[in-house]
Amino acid sequence: MSRIAVLDSTLRDGAQGEGISFSVTDKLNIARTLDDLGVDIIEAGNPGSNPKDLDFFREAPGLELKSAILAAFGSTRRRGIKCEEDEGLKSLLSARTPVVVIFGKSWDLHVKQVLKASLEENLGMIRDTVAYLKAAGRRVIYDAEHFFDGYSADGDYAFSTLRAAAEAGAEWLVLCDTNGGNLPGRVGELTARVVKEFGMPVGIHTHNDSGLAVANSLAAVTAGATQIQGTLVGFGERCGNANLSTLTADIVLKLGLDCLRPDSLPKLSRATRRVAEIANFNFDEGLPYVGLRAFAHKGGMHVDAVSKTPISFEHVPPETVGNSRRILTSEVSGRSVILDRVRRLDPTATKESPLVAQVVDRLKEMERLGYQFEGAEASLELLMRKAAGKYKPFFELGRYRTIGEEPAEGRVSAQAMVKIRVDGEDAISAAEGDGPVNALDIALRKALEKFYPALASMRLIDYKVRVLDTNGATAASVRVLIESSDGESAWTTVGVSTDIIEASWLALVDSIEYKLIDDIERRYKAYM
């Protein structure tokens, strides 16, 4: 059984995606992450068309990669120019990578209309380029751009381009569905034909324009391809390249083939999230295998079944890919979920404990008001503590007042005043801000820091508003979710009110109280 080699192109094809732009440091960090995951080849740039990519290759030796090999990417020599004189090939060689990936045209339309070359000239360009790089000591991967579309237009010609690359010494022939428009049946059929005809290693490179990048790659692997090309998070031109986090998991867990390293899959969720983070891209939590929602259960029947028999609603165990099961807490998720959480406060609780019933009742009441604790675990914990009597407030609100004004003075369009009381002592503070919620947030923490200096390390990292019931329009209920961090961990709280400021206030207070309880527990082990 062949091993399936993985080429990740996050730093090259991925960088072509809209909104993606990597600094050299970003690139080095991504390369390190990919190496740690067990990727075989890191395609790290196109020095011919982006000279800045050479900065990365200059610094790359310092990475001391464990097992991954670096590759630079470029096109065949230009028409009518010798390889020795081609600037693109010079840049490519100056990247000093053991492997180079060269793409050439397979589709007669591209040769004639885009390259403006004759079909014979194009074959010469492929042949010369591969032979030249081979003679310069490089291992050559040949990417047959638009292979499937090219084959449909002129099959003999598409094959002759592969033959030119193979005869000149290419180590791999990689079939590309560059426009992402082909179907798995066709991709599998043509891959099998190339594998049979050439008897040498064949790879597959797909794009997701028809939502089939993963399926097309799997079809090619099933037909005998032994190298997959894609990007870990799925970044790439238009709808992106084949998502390698999905594809590698499918290959190992579904096809049962050898791919990455034996210890790789449990690192998959973390590595994928890390690359998205470096790219400063919102992670798609619905991603197969690695997203937060991939093993989240919400419907009552599903939750019940999965707690009896995990395989009833999970196609693979979440821990195989470094993910974990999440039971979304809602009125429909039932007692067993609540019990599980209540036990963290009271290990002796059973399904019949009055406490469990109290928490369920309270949850239902809150959900009727528009609360939703799915993403707001910190508020849920406070709710349970309150029901269990394991809570005392850290401060009392005396009064707050916000003032918004237009025209505003610069960016400061609001003021807030907050009066609180801690252990019998009053504190009052005021702050300006960009809108009343921002001003209120600053004023509240200003008043509290005197009593709780630890709050200085805390900051809000996300703020979301959703309107719940639109009948009342501007007086409809709003739900505010606030994510906070103290640099070590992050937590989310929720507040609901018809008044957006009050909803924000409720979530802010929960956020601060959660932080203080967490600190105390960490310091004293057992809080109460």
Added chain:
Amino acid sequence: MSRIAVLDSTLRDGAQGEGISFSVTDKLNIARTLDDLGVDIIEAGNPGSNPKDLDFFREAPGLELKSAILAAFGSTRRRGIKCEEDEGLKSLLSARTPVVVIFGKSWDLHVKQVLKASLEENLGMIRDTVAYLKAAGRRVIYDAEHFFDGYSADGDYAFSTLRAAAEAGAEWLVLCDTNGGNLPGRVGELTARVVKEFGMPVGIHTHNDSGLAVANSLAAVTAGATQIQGTLVGFGERCGNANLSTLTADIVLKLGLDCLRPDSLPKLSRATRRVAEIANFNFDEGLPYVGLRAFAHKGGMHVDAVSKTPISFEHVPPETVGNSRRILTSEVSGRSVILDRVRRLDPTATKESPLVAQVVDRLKEMERLGYQFEGAEASLELLMRKAAGKYKPFFELGRYRTIGEEPAEGRVSAQAMVKIRVDGEDAISAAEGDGPVNALDIALRKALEKFYPALASMRLIDYKVRVLDTNGATAASVRVLIESSDGESAWTTVGVSTDIIEASWLALVDSIEYKLIDDIERRYKAYM
């Protein structure tokens, strides 16, 4: 050639997705959008497990759908209970839909461990339920839950569950990959077997846990399935259901089969975005066919080639699915679309008119600030009028001030003061409200009604807030969408600011001005 029927389950399976929660108004709006797109069957809720879903079915007759049929969803009767006495089936019938979708167990593991029934009992439950609903005058779609996993565990039993449903009168047998873990080859093979064995209409219902929901559905359709089930935006438990915007486009454009209506595909991008907008979900711009990035070209060579020959890097023409090409590095995007709208103001405009260039520039500037006019046509029209010089303000703002307070007096937690000027005459007013935005809305209209009595008929019917850039948390930019109505028509406006009150103010002002222009135009036919 068979027609492929489309069942959309956004309102049922989609609502099981994390973070999704629809109001009755949301549901009605989504149903309208799906009907307009040409979806055949709208699976709109599970009244047995969510009694709230009945509210939708009660109001649904008022929708006057053009061609879509509504379906309610539920499970087989409970074990040991007669259909007549089953609460779930009673709720299902009370939805009064022409079609019901019933799911039953195909997998022996689920029957024994989750249902705690015998294999024979389960067959009885399927048979009785289908026959009962049929006798009650319903058309029955039978969803064979976990069919593929069930077949792998015990093929004979899985087939006998289908037989029970078919013999009892089900009109369709729908094969479900409930856990999303199967591969296209397997799905195609088993679907072909069922089609051959039963000789009746077969459907396919897939989930995306392996990144293969679309590919698995296509494999089933190729094998003879003639109904696809999914959700337009891909919402659903865990990684979601088959994305119907991708799947229907693949079926029409790639398989060449008859699906939706002949005029549907050009509406696809807009309808998909609208459903995401109603769900208040960030739209995935990388979605095949319908995302903003689907036909966006960034790499220099791609841009060059696509301008010479679009098919060089586009698998289908973007306008077939109501999308458009975007060249990310240049300024030419969207002119023809804008031209179309500008012509409503100035019928003599051409692509080269300075006005078109001005509108494009202004749009780009606004979009950079976070505006999006997709769902806010009224604000877009005002923007164009301003660029065309066909606009004069109906009032000038002197100043507004809002005060929010806690503790509040009853439901009145805020006051607003507004000072405006109309034709040299000042007016000042104050109002109380539930939150500062509500108070501001009331105060502004109070001040204006003296000059524009027609505003008395206007009310806000929806108010949505989205945070755009989360780096600043409570000081991040927010986009407010306001939908207003005067009883005859409805319109939507947008405002963006870091201050939520100012963003709301901008959208409120647009809303009022749009109403006034519209009134004048209606009264005098031509306003200017």
